[in-house]
Amino acid sequence: MNYSRFIAAGLGVAITTTFVAATVVAGPVEDTLVIDDEIEIITRAPSSEGHPLPEVISGWHYRTDSTRAMEADSFANGGMLGVEQGAALWSTVEGSEGKSCESCHQDAATSMAGVGAIYPKWHEESGRPMNIELRINACRVDNMGAEPYKFDKGGQKPLTAFIKHQSLGEPVKVNLEEGEMQKWWEAGKELYYKRTGQLNLSCASCHELNNGKHIRADHLSQGNVNGFPTYRLKQGNLISLHNRFRGCIRDTRAEFPDAFSDDLMALEVYTTWRGQGLSVETPAVRQ
């Protein structure tokens, strides 16, 4: 390491900050994910055009051996309990119309196959992108005469996990051509690089510049969203994407936006695009 650079800097010469970390950085683990010896999961993929990183890598590669093994076995995956709850909700009649999801959509294994892989998606009627959570609420209100779920409440997490799970293994793809999706992508990108809070960090500070490194005990991943809702061992529960976003923003010591606000929807569009090509892993297991 040539520290004399900084002496030059001290004298007002241009500053170059090329630091070589002294520690050996672990990086993502070499491994392949096949769930129940059957469903092959794409956990590394070439990135979309315009992506700053050469390859997109699932958060699965950054977890410990035991956490990765849990995701490979649906009996060991605690998130599957939530998926089962979601399956029960699918067939539960609610609201003034006396209908369940199943009344209209029948077998989710058929009607919802591949759906979770292409959300968020432009929704003409509301003039904004819609994620699975908002889609469920729209059906509850418009088609069932039921109350919308409040954020993270009622059946929102299990039903979202159940629907996304019908796309397990499908590569994520978001359509930016429809409606004003491009604009939302741009707004999301701006937020991704915006430094927030007293700690003055952006999503990119951790997930782009430093993925593969440890921040204290946490092994930083690229922050991809293909596994949500994820099963977090720390909470022993399903964690929604917007909850994760809010947590990461809060950790910079900033005020954080509401779930499903324009800001977090834009961030969802943009981060989903960043992880395009990775398989849906819902419910992924994370620490």
Next chain:
Amino acid sequence: MIRRLIVGCCAGLALSGIVVADGVAPDAVEIENLAIATPLTSTVGNAEEGKKIFANRKLGNCLACHANSDMADQLFHGEVGPSLDGAGTRWQPEILRTIVVNAKAIFPETVMPGFYSLDVGADVRKDLIGKTILSAQQVEDVVAYLETLK
């Protein structure tokens, strides 16, 4: 070694900043030639306190990003920044003070937070507006501790 001499030569130019009871206000700290020559408070930094602040997740949390052999007893050391072994040999105290106060003054694009700076990110949590991560005295304590890392 050369750096030590150079900093020594310029430090005398930067004897400014108003010392109030609990230290210079964060927006009054003067950085010259990358150095903050005058301690932020009149109480000499306490390295032992500094060591605690360094490890404390709610204060310095320096270990989140830096390895430090002096804390081999602590389980997890970060890798985001370089190891701080020998930091006290590499850097003059006046420069260490700048690094802790506002690392961006030396490494413009760094992800290292400014611990005594109001040059912060957007949407700062309401109760933290106008507040710094560390107090002036805590900065002095951390700098005193860094100086012991030979």
